[in-house]
Amino acid sequence: MRMYIKSIEERAWRSILTGWEPPKTTAGEDNEVTIKKELDWTNEEITTTSFNSKALNVIFTTFDISMFKIISNCTSAKVGHASRAL
Numbered sequence: 001m002r003m004y005i006k007s008i009e010e011r012a013w014r015s016i017l018t019g020w021e022p023p024k025t026t027a028g029e030d031n032e033v034t035i036k037k038e039l040d041w042t043n044e045e046i047t048t049t050s051f052n053s054k055a056l057n058v059i060f061t062t063f064d065i066s067m068f069k070i071i072s073n074c075t076s077a078k079v080g081h082a083s084r085a086l
Contacts, residue, residue, distance in 0.1 A: 019078035020052040
């Protein structure tokens with residue numbers, strides 16, 4: 001699977017190695033951290049998210065339907081890939 005994901009794009013594989021979280025921002029006097037609205041994402045944040053989505057797509061298609069139901073809510077390719085060990 002590693003080489004297949006790397007063949008799509010090296011950064012898709014890196015999203016598995018490093019994990020992915022939605023872009024966040026700090027706001028207010030108390031510097032509260034919140035998830036950014038998708039409309040406010042930078043081009044780099046969109047690109048990073050895209051590589052995570054590509055890796056997730058590969059991971060999801062390798063599971064049978066029963067396992068897919070368990071992991072289908074994963075948003076990070078790193079978490080989805082780790083689920084292969086279950």
